[in-house]
Amino acid sequence: MTLARNRSAQTIAAINAAIAAPIIAVGLWRAGSIDVMAVPRLAVLWIPMAVVYWLAVGLRASFYVPSELPASWAFAVNAPADSSQYRTGVRASLLAALLPAGLLSTAALVPLVGWRIAALHGVLVLMLTATLAEIVLITIGHIPFTRAYPPGHARLRTRWWIYPVGFLAFAFLPTQGELMVLQGRILWSDLYGWIAVPALIVAAISIRRSRVSIAEIPEDLDTDESSVVRLGLDATTQISPARSS
Numbered sequence: 001m002t003l004a005r006n007r008s009a010q011t012i013a014a015i016n017a018a019i020a021a022p023i024i025a026v027g028l029w030r031a032g033s034i035d036v037m038a039v040p041r042l043a044v045l046w047i048p049m050a051v052v053y054w055l056a057v058g059l060r061a062s063f064y065v066p067s068e069l070p071a072s073w074a075f076a077v078n079a080p081a082d083s084s085q086y087r088t089g090v091r092a093s094l095l096a097a098l099l100p101a102g103l104l105s106t107a108a109l110v111p112l113v114g115w116r117i118a119a120l121h122g123v124l125v126l127m128l129t130a131t132l133a134e135i136v137l138i139t140i141g142h143i144p145f146t147r148a149y150p151p152g153h154a155r156l157r158t159r160w161w162i163y164p165v166g167f168l169a170f171a172f173l174p175t176q177g178e179l180m181v182l183q184g185r186i187l188w189s190d191l192y193g194w195i196a197v198p199a200l201i202v203a204a205i206s207i208r209r210s211r212v213s214i215a216e217i218p219e220d221l222d223t224d225e226s227s228v229v230r231l232g233l234d235a236t237t238q239i240s241p242a243r244s245s
Helices: 007-017 020-031 040-045 047-062 071-078 084-107 115-138 162-182 188-208
Strands: 228-230 236-238
Touching (some): 020 047, 040 047, 084 115, 162 188
């Protein structure tokens, strides 16, 4: 709901998701006019992975946009400080956005690769999408949209390399494995097994990870509830948000 109504969060998610477009275009351009059942298949098969990966990057970035700061008061008053339920909600929001994108982009490949390969490819996309959602979830330690943006959080100057490496691991390598299947060098079950091993490791790390916590109430939140506690009809006491929590 926040993404649907908040333009700032939409913009952050869209900018990152749009990175997939030039990557896909360059891949198709490099493939040239070669038979679609040969070399271009790499450029074709990794399209769903590219869409899902960069959309996930955009969603994670949008989670840090402080668009629901007053909601932190509702959680602080009525909910536990940390809970596995928060992680369940974040996971559900990720899958609600990523799974349709992956399935729709896979369905778009049917005219190029056929129903059978598209269906088998769809299973691979689902496995990778679920794994990617867990990886993103591991990096989220607060309820999305409810925390003031921490200065220097992105650290793009030092962490930029993580994004291309992640894309290679999520899109390029699985597609190379799928090409090995189509060439008869391995079986589909082998490929699914290779993907399942890191997926189980990520799931185990995600389960053991500390719970998602309520964001600290921002001290500069300009609302009556953030600075005033009413004690009676004609008595008020000014307190700081940190002490009120």
